[in-house]
Amino acid sequence: xxxxxxxxxxxxxxxxxxxxxxxxxxxxxxxEKFDAGKLPGHRFVARDAERVLGWAALSPISDRAxxxxxxxxxxxxxPEAQGRGVGRTLLGxxxxxxxxxxxxxxxxxxxxxxxASIRLHExxxxxxxxxxxxxxxxxxxxxxxxxxxxxxERRRAD
Numbered sequence: 001x002x003x004x005x006x007x008x009x010x011x012x013x014x015x016x017x018x019x020x021x022x023x024x025x026x027x028x029x030x031x032e033k034f035d036a037g038k039l040p041g042h043r044f045v046a047r048d049a050e051r052v053l054g055w056a057a058l059s060p061i062s063d064r065a066x067x068x069x070x071x072x073x074x075x076x077x078x079p080e081a082q083g084r085g086v087g088r089t090l091l092g093x094x095x096x097x098x099x100x101x102x103x104x105x106x107x108x109x110x111x112x113x114x115x116a117s118i119r120l121h122e123x124x125x126x127x128x129x130x131x132x133x134x135x136x137x138x139x140x141x142x143x144x145x146x147x148x149x150x151x152x153e154r155r156r157a158d
Contacts (some may be wrong), residue, residue, distance in 0.1 A: 001043035006031040008052035016076045053081035056090035069104040108152045126152040
């Protein structure tokens with residue numbers, strides 16, 4: 001994922017926000033803020049000949065040194081590219097990068113209604129740790145409601 005992908009990456013993020021089952025966020029941030037929150041070496045885009053089809057990146061879960069090897073997964077696929085294996089490719093790239101690097105635990109927080117994302121993560125060895133009930137208020141389409149978040153994690157084998 002490079003700065004020249006910024007507009008497409010943020011548009012895909014906004015499409016996920018607009019879909020209502022991807023995040024508590026209400027608007028994609030400016031590129032500078034987005035970029036600053038992602039770990040270098042663990043950010044990818046999938047492209048066809050014309051455009052970005054999806055992106056995946058890791059964010060640190062804490063700035064405390066003891067948690068330096070624990071990161072949160074974000075993965076977003078353009079609505080027109082969903083169901084075509086793009087998510088599988090991107091999540092595989094993230095796992096490859098972490099298996100070669102200094103990240104030993106991956107975490108994912110997914111709305112339980114996003115069954116496709118949960119299945120994708122489980123296919124790559126993530127296990128369901130539990131469901132955090134009423135984790136946050138989700139402001140969407142003029143309503144605000146409590147949402148649960150399924151919490152999944154994957155530990156490196158070594």
